Amino acid sequence: MKQARQWFTGLLLLILALLLSAIGATAQDEQVVVIGHAESTDSLDPARGYTGTTAIVHRAIYETLVTFPDADASAIEPRLATSWTISEDGLVYTFTLNPAAVFSDGSPVEASDVVFSFNRLKNVQGNPSFLADPIASIEAPDAGTVVITLSAIRPSFLAELTNNAFSVSNAEVVQANGGTDAADAATADAAGAWLDANSAGSGPYILEEWDKTVRTVLVRNPNYYGEAPFFDRVIIANIPESAAQKIALESGEIDVALEITADQVGDMESNADISLFKSPGLAVHFIIMNQDESIGGPVSNPLVQRAIRLALDYSGYLDLWGGVTPGSNLAVGLLGAYSSLDGTAVTRDLDAARALLAEAGYPDGFEITLEYPDFTWQGVNMNTNAQKIQADLAEVGITVTLQPGELQVALERYRAGEAGFGYWFWGPDILDPLDLLAFLPGGKVATERAKWLTENASADLLDLINQASLATEATARVEIFGQLQRYMQENAPFAPFVQPDLTVATRASVAGYVWHPQWALDVALLSRAG
Amino acid sequence: MSFQRYLVRRLLLTLPLLLGITVVAFLIANAVPADPINANLPPNQLNNETIVRAFREKWGLDKPPVEQYFVYLGNLLRGDMGRSIKSGEPVLADIAKYLPATIELSTVGIVLGMSLGIFFGVVSAVWRNSPVDYVVRFLSLIGVSFPIFLLALLGLTILHAELRLLPGPGRLGFTASEPPTVTGLFVVDSLLASDFDTLRDALRRLILPGFVLALYLSGIIARITRSSLLEVLGQDYMRTARAKGLNERNVILRHGLSNALIPVVTVIGLMYGNLLVGSVLIERIFAWPGIGQYMFRASTSQDFPAIMGVSMLIAFIYVVVNFVVDLLYYFIDPRIRLA
Numbered sequence: 075m076k077q078a079r080q081w082f083t084g085l086l087l088l089i090l091a092l093l094l095s096a097i098g099a100t101a102q103d104e105q106v107v108v109i110g111h112a113e114s115t116d117s118l119d120p121a122r123g124y125t126g127t128t129a130i131v132h133r134a135i136y137e138t139l140v141t142f143p144d145a146d147a148s149a150i151e152p153r154l155a156t157s158w159t160i161s162e163d164g165l166v167y168t169f170t171l172n173p174a175a176v177f178s179d180g181s182p183v184e185a186s187d188v189v190f191s192f193n194r195l196k197n198v199q200g201n202p203s204f205l206a207d208p209i210a211s212i213e214a215p216d217a218g219t220v221v222i223t224l225s226a227i228r229p230s231f232l233a234e235l236t237n238n239a240f241s242v243s244n245a246e247v248v249q250a251n252g253g254t255d256a257a258d259a260a261t262a263d264a265a266g267a268w269l270d271a272n273s274a275g276s277g278p279y280i281l282e283e284w285d286k287t288v289r290t291v292l293v294r295n296p297n298y299y300g301e302a303p304f305f306d307r308v309i310i311a312n313i314p315e316s317a318a319q320k321i322a323l324e325s326g327e328i329d330v331a332l333e334i335t336a337d338q339v340g341d342m343e344s345n346a347d348i349s350l351f352k353s354p355g356l357a358v359h360f361i362i363m364n365q366d367e368s369i370g371g372p373v374s375n376p377l378v379q380r381a382i383r384l385a386l387d388y389s390g391y392l393d394l395w396g397g398v399t400p401g402s403n404l405a406v407g408l409l410g411a412y413s414s415l416d417g418t419a420v421t422r423d424l425d426a427a428r429a430l431l432a433e434a435g436y437p438d439g440f441e442i443t444l445e446y447p448d449f450t451w452q453g454v455n456m457n458t459n460a461q462k463i464q465a466d467l468a469e470v471g472i473t474v475t476l477q478p479g480e481l482q483v484a485l486e487r488y489r490a491g492e493a494g495f496g497y498w499f500w501g502p503d504i505l506d507p508l509d510l511l512a513f514l515p516g517g518k519v520a521t522e523r524a525k526w527l528t529e530n531a532s533a534d535l536l537d538l539i540n541q542a543s544l545a546t547e548a549t550a551r552v553e554i555f556g557q558l559q560r561y562m563q564e565n566a567p568f569a570p571f572v573q574p575d576l577t578v579a580t581r582a583s584v585a586g587y588v589w590h591p592q593w594a595l596d597v598a599l600l601s602r603a604g
Numbered sequence: 605m606s607f608q609r610y611l612v613r614r615l616l617l618t619l620p621l622l623l624g625i626t627v628v629a630f631l632i633a634n635a636v637p638a639d640p641i642n643a644n645l646p647p648n649q650l651n652n653e654t655i656v657r658a659f660r661e662k663w664g665l666d667k668p669p670v671e672q673y674f675v676y677l678g679n680l681l682r683g684d685m686g687r688s689i690k691s692g693e694p695v696l697a698d699i700a701k702y703l704p705a706t707i708e709l710s711t712v713g714i715v716l717g718m719s720l721g722i723f724f725g726v727v728s729a730v731w732r733n734s735p736v737d738y739v740v741r742f743l744s745l746i747g748v749s750f751p752i753f754l755l756a757l758l759g760l761t762i763l764h765a766e767l768r769l770l771p772g773p774g775r776l777g778f779t780a781s782e783p784p785t786v787t788g789l790f791v792v793d794s795l796l797a798s799d800f801d802t803l804r805d806a807l808r809r810l811i812l813p814g815f816v817l818a819l820y821l822s823g824i825i826a827r828i829t830r831s832s833l834l835e836v837l838g839q840d841y842m843r844t845a846r847a848k849g850l851n852e853r854n855v856i857l858r859h860g861l862s863n864a865l866i867p868v869v870t871v872i873g874l875m876y877g878n879l880l881v882g883s884v885l886i887e888r889i890f891a892w893p894g895i896g897q898y899m900f901r902a903s904t905s906q907d908f909p910a911i912m913g914v915s916m917l918i919a920f921i922y923v924v925v926n927f928v929v930d931l932l933y934y935f936i937d938p939r940i941r942l943a
Contacts, residue, residue: 108778116690199655201645260658266692286691287702287893289778311778313891317757318773325765327772482906485642 136241185214335453439471704788713817725829747823
């Protein structure tokens with residue numbers, strides 16, 4: 075008994091000694107940056123993972139043929155390809171590769187690697203594989219030239235090539251680890267697990283470790299042929315709760331908090347140790363009204379749809395979330411988008427809204443149910459917006475009953491076009507104005523979810539849509555998409571009302587943070603201030 | 605009843621229970637009026653017939669529910685819980701990966717909560733209706749009714765961000781590497797690897813989430829201990845013990861508490877089961893990669909195999925916990941042995 079007690083006391087003392095022993099601050103010459111992020115991916119294979127997390131990680135470890143400028147999507151710039159030409163008929167793209175480009179193992183990036191990567195993307199049938207659908211064939215006439223032939227004209231193709239799904243990987247290495255680009259890759263490719271733990275790219279970093287749901291560790295690529303990044307090691311820590319990200323940032327355990335919500339900004343603004351970056355994200359929040367009268371009822375009437383657009387208190391949503399008011403369902407930041415920034419968005423006019431309702435036969439308004447998901451996206455609580463929609467429309471006599479639903483359940487009704495009056499948000503898949511066509515007759519959202527069909531559309535509108543899908547020259551595109559947006563402000567079953575700000579917070583000691591609509595964060599641009 | 609017979613009877617009773625759980629879990633998972641393709645395929649692919657069909661085939665979603673159930677049951681009997689749609693890994697491997705983190709945290713929580721709860725419960729009962737009693741009862745009421753996520757955020761803000769006394773979220777510092785996996789419990793694995801820096805880090809990071817869980821639990825345990833002990837203190841055998849001339853400490857601890865603990869043990873057992881499967885909020889706030897977070901992701905993405913796997917795990921944990929509690933009764937309560 076006495077012996078046991080002594081042993082127990084000894085054990086307690088040992089634990090105490092361990093707890094109290096000097097704080098093990100081992101000297102580190104290495105430059106490390108820790109990024110707090112709510113991890114969202116299940117794969118780091120460029121042909122399989124297609125999420126916000128893969129966008130960040132792939133930007134660091136792989137490269138694409140072409141890219142966007144550091145801060146926006148305003149132009150197409152070279153990356154692995156130094157130059158390119160487009161055939162007269164708009165179908166054949168010829169890229170010349172940078173002869174200096176090498177993979178992290180030192181071997182050169184060749185045209186055959188591009189062919190392998192793109193074919194693999196197409197044939198693996200992973201989440202991002204649809205991006206390769208427009209490609210009819212891809213060839214490598216020599217080691218430095220890639221020729222891609224499209225099946226149809228696609229003005230957005232270069233913008234799509236900037237997507238991290240088109241990351242070029244080292245064919246030899248991926249093949250050696252079970253990868254294949256053959257037609258049966260969906261079942262035959264076995265490189266997924268290897269690519270979750272390793273990288274085979276030419277980017278400034280290489281993947282050292284991915285401990286799923288814990289952290290991702292990137293280390294500098296010793297063979298990187300471009301300018302070396304500042305940090306030797308980048309740790310992306312999975313912190314799912316934004317409140318915990320904020321606390322870890324304030325205490326200095328992390329250097330960057332990627333998912334900060336609008337309501338957390340308040341007390342950080344006065345904190346000298348923290349820098350805040352706000353910019354409109356890409357998500358457009360909008361009301362959708364079903365054109366099928368048996369489903370939409372009063373809101374299937376175009377006059378009512380216009381009245382609802384005029385009845386919304388746009389500046390009120392900006393007070394709630396910051397950001398901009400989009401002029402249409404074309405996200406601000408993309409080529410030619412209308413917005414409150416230059417006065418091309420719809421503004422509130424209650425009298426005009428009431429007059430339109432009277433004209434439509436609803437002088438005293440009507441009752442309707444608003445379906446939306448009980449969901450918070452990028453810090454924007456959809457319940458809050460739904461309540462504001464309810465209050466806004468009450469001012470013109472429309473009585474709205476709110477019907478929040480579980481996300482997946484509501485999503486199903488929305489996608490099947492079963493809801494009459496709904497509230498959703500949309501983020502573009504490709505950073506190109508072509509994205510707007512989803513909201514026009516013939517496009518997915520208009521056709522399936524709002525029942526706005528081509529057979530009910532005017533010939534003029536169909537002609538404009540056709541022009542928009544073919545035009546490649548920038549000025550002409552701005553003009554055509556401008557006409558489409560003006561048309562939608564008058565006649566469309568949608569009422570886009572806010573494109574909220576995204577907020578990212580960093581320690582003041584971190585320099586070089588730039589938000590990008592495509593990859594959110596380029597870790598190679600980060601450095602220490604001072 | 606002999607111990608062996610008692611053991612066998614208890615074990616046999618758990619089998620129909622587990623089978624019933626598979627039916628209920630399967631029905632609930634299938635009753636949700638949403639299609640898993642929406643949660644697991646990107647919107648652009650939902651119209652792609654080939655991809656949607658391939659997805660349904662791959663996960664057996666193209667078969668009628670009854671057939672799906674029997675396929676699942678057959679695989680389960682062979683020890684195969686299927687593969688998670690979300691992670692792509694076998695569900696059993698996922699559980700093995702995430703469960704140790706939860707066990708480590710729950711164990712710290714229950715040990716701290718039990719120690720605090722029983723201590724304050726005894727203090728409160730012995731000095732009943734004194735100021736000490738009032739303070740303990742008030743605090744335990746707060747412990748029970750205070751939202752646990754708020755307690756966690758307050759703890760992190762004050763003890764971590766402001767006072768810098770304790771580390772922040774995560775099982776280890778974000779720049780630290782995990783110890784080589786043996787048990788998955790970082791405290792044990794780092795000890796086995798003689799990695800004392802990691803051990804210290806792991807222990808320090810257990811303190812805050814452990815205490816948050818403990819404060820919540822100790823409120824309930826203190827209240828139950830108090831009422832149970834008060835009841836025992838009024839029994840005849842307590843008077844007998846005092847009459848025998850035993851000192852007050854012995855009377856309360858040996859004769860009083862050991863009898864009063866029977867209902868407390870039941871509650872603690874159930875609470876431990878609760879912690880092992882229900883610390884979703886704490887795990888999210890403390891970026892703790894445990895089974896609670898796994899369950900959360902599985903349910904939001906309608907990952908059927910993972911949902912079924914976690915349901916089976918929950919059932920299994922409760923069965924084991926109840927079984928252990930029943931065994932404890934066998935030793936604590938002579939009436940069971942005699943029955």
